[in-house]
Amino acid sequence: MKDIVVFTGSAHPELAQEICDHLEVPLSGVDIRRFSNDCIQAQLLANCRRRDVYIIQPLVPPTQEHLMELLMMINAAHGASAQHITAVMPHFAYARSDKKDASRISMGGRLVADLISTAGATRVLTMALHSPQVQGFFSVPVDQLTAIGVLAEHYRGRDLTNHVVVSPDLGNAKEAAVFARLLGLPVAAGSKKRLGDDKVVIDSIVGDVVGRKAIVLDDEIATGGSIIELMDRLRDFGCIEASVATTHGLFAGKAVERLRQHPMIHEVVTTNTVPSPEDWPELEVRSVAHLFAGAIRRTHEGKSVSKLFRGVDPSYAPPPPRDGLF
Numbered sequence: 001m002k003d004i005v006v007f008t009g010s011a012h013p014e015l016a017q018e019i020c021d022h023l024e025v026p027l028s029g030v031d032i033r034r035f036s037n038d039c040i041q042a043q044l045l046a047n048c049r050r051r052d053v054y055i056i057q058p059l060v061p062p063t064q065e066h067l068m069e070l071l072m073m074i075n076a077a078h079g080a081s082a083q084h085i086t087a088v089m090p091h092f093a094y095a096r097s098d099k100k101d102a103s104r105i106s107m108g109g110r111l112v113a114d115l116i117s118t119a120g121a122t123r124v125l126t127m128a129l130h131s132p133q134v135q136g137f138f139s140v141p142v143d144q145l146t147a148i149g150v151l152a153e154h155y156r157g158r159d160l161t162n163h164v165v166v167s168p169d170l171g172n173a174k175e176a177a178v179f180a181r182l183l184g185l186p187v188a189a190g191s192k193k194r195l196g197d198d199k200v201v202i203d204s205i206v207g208d209v210v211g212r213k214a215i216v217l218d219d220e221i222a223t224g225g226s227i228i229e230l231m232d233r234l235r236d237f238g239c240i241e242a243s244v245a246t247t248h249g250l251f252a253g254k255a256v257e258r259l260r261q262h263p264m265i266h267e268v269v270t271t272n273t274v275p276s277p278e279d280w281p282e283l284e285v286r287s288v289a290h291l292f293a294g295a296i297r298r299t300h301e302g303k304s305v306s307k308l309f310r311g312v313d314p315s316y317a318p319p320p321p322r323d324g325l326f
Contacts, residue, residue: 006054052086054088088125109134127144128219164185165188185215224259244259
């Protein structure tokens with residue numbers, strides 16, 4: 001691994017250090033400065049010439065700030081004659097801007113993908129994109145990891161009798177079905193309509209939740225609006241209580257207060273793709289650093305990353321019970 005060089009910006013240095021610990025390589029320094037005119041400059045403090053460079057930076061709030069840091073670091077590595085440059089984005093915030101669902105609206109996912117490629121990245125490594133078509137926005141290879149196995153491990157060993165996996169919407173139902181197969185549980189889904197960034201309506205639940213305990217799986221929780229709406233509907237449909245699991249726990253705005261105070265929610269589980277809130281000690285955080293380290297190692301060695309999906313792919317999971325949605 002001597003030809004690997006790893007850098008990180010200010011978005012999530014703790015995750016970057018944990019990934020480097022798994023790789024047994026040092027986390028190289030970066031000098032990020034802001035000029036008097038508010039422009040950002042990034043200087044990489046390690047030799048990159050003819051080396052395999054990995055720049056770890058999730059796009060989390062302040063998102064634009066961290067995006068510019070990422071672009072500057074990629075550009076600096078490109079100018080320093082790096083052989084390969086991989087943008088490691090555990091969370092790609094602009095994946096939610098993936099379609100034109102209104103007149104004269106921008107499609108930020110495609111634009112930011114173009115910026116990352118133009119800056120000099122030759123590969124992208126990420127986790128749980130909001131929608132699969134976002135991979136096609138990039139003109140460079142994209143490896144998308146999943147945290148389903150990590151989240152499922154949190155529930156293994158428990159008595160899951162009378163439990164059901166619930167997706168907040170039908171669009172995420174396929175992912176929830178894989179998660180349910182790993183745990184040997186049935187699956188249900190909410191019928192959701194989004195009215196705005198923080199306003200959704202779930203008018204029904206598809207699947208049997210009466211008298212059951214729910215394990216709600218979502219790819220991302222920002223303000224918590226969808227989850228709270230789902231909790232209310234689950235209660236209306238006879239669900240007893242719920243554990244909430246998500247890959248990207250952004251918990252913006254009043255999300256922490258909302259989730260902690262809702263009577264249906266007894267537990268929230270997330271991963272460390274983004275920094276966790278400091279004022280939520282009971283939040284369960286599962287690390288995905290070993291998955292990113294494994295993907296980096298296998299990419300550097302020219303090996304397939306498909307081995308990392310064993311145990312979290314439908315072909316390796318048992319079928320769900322017959323009373324489930326699928």
